[in-house]
Amino acid sequence: MVHWTDEERDIIKTFWGKIDAEEAGHQALTRVLVVYPWTQRYFSTFGNLSKPSAIAGNPKVRAHGKRVVVALGDAIKNLDNVKATYAKLSELHSEKLHVDPENFRLLGEALIIVLAGQFGAAFTPAVQATWQKLLAVVTAALSSKYH
């Protein structure tokens, strides 16, 4: 079980309250698809991903980005049991979606960069460390059912 300090729980709760899941998710997924274009392999049904402006304007990208960050809320509501919370989701990503877990790490990094851009100086090193820890825990949980 992951140990969270009171400070970390506080930071997560405070910032989660200020994050617009749709906007943050959209921006993070857009960055993943632009910065690591090979990730587009998972989105052949999304239509036009031919250039950054197309990706940023693509409604399916927006919808999917939102879905992913909204799901992050489940982990945040169950910080003491993220692994169990994401067991089914992990199975889905492994057995049905066949997503390389490296992509969870890439999306996590992109989200950190989006948060840094949004919050500026308020995104202190301690806040960044907490969110990186959360995303590492999420990545591990999503990878846990792969075999």
Added chain:
Amino acid sequence: MTLTAADKAHVKAIWSKAGGKAEEIGAEALGRMLEVFPQTKTYFSHYADLSVKSSQVRTHGKKIIDAITSAVNHIDDITGTLSSLSTLHANTLRVDPANFKLLSHTILVVLALYFPAEFTPEVHLACDKFLARVSHVLADKYR
């Protein structure tokens, strides 16, 4: 992954702003790396203070950013420009190359933080490629 003309232009544009705040940006990037990835502290056991505010971290952070600035200014010959630094890292410092990715990540985070409007997805892409190139050159003489 080759740097395109557009990549080079993006890197030069954002670095023209970053280079002027070398100490601040360097301290933030280095300090954040040390805090977010504690295993990196093993290379700085001789530092009294590992926070972003530490004078040692600020000095060393500036050194790193200044070196990257010279790579930006000679973006068509990163290998030549960083040659002696490459030798230093291989023979003396021997920092595990996995750590170059960690510092590259925190540099990107700090660029996003300081220049949210300029650090678009395209600029993010260009900087990610550029820092990967720099990392590759630094590790080039390791074995």
